[in-house]
Amino acid sequence: MQSFKNSLFMLLMAISCTSKPETNSEAETKIREVLTQQQTAWNEGNLEKFMEGYWKSDSLQFIGSSIRYGWQPTLDNYKKNYSTRALMGRLQFDIWQIVQLGPDAHLLTGKYTLFRESDQPSGPFTLIFKKKNNGWVIVYDHTS
Secondary structure, rough: OHHHHHHHHHHHHHHHHOOOOOOHHHHHHHHHHHHHHHHHHHHOOOHHHHHHOOOOOOOEEEEEEOOEEOOOHHHHHHHHHOOOOHOOOEEEEEEEEEEEOOOOOOOEEEEEEEEOOOOOOEEEEEEEEEEOOEEEEEEEEEEE
């Protein structure tokens, strides 16, 4: 009987020590912070820091003019297409909507705008964020 009580006590202690899941608003706040950090990194000309918002995995999926898989190929593509500060311009994100897909997944839609001297490219984007060990990261990006 004492063994059962000890086991029950240990079980209750373990349950009480587990962290509670994030609320939707907490998750949305953290996801918005990721985009803010990315925008800041981009505007500083730091593509490596910008890429910290993405899942560092070969399974990362990026769709732009083609489908690209993997964190490193995505970074390499950014470096190729935005090789100078003039090409990078100043980035602004406008978030339209964040929808919870599950306890650890959210869909974000928005618009990006690059303010450059010669032009102002912009377009919609769709991101899927997943909560991983190191926080919320982009696992899927479709940018038009």
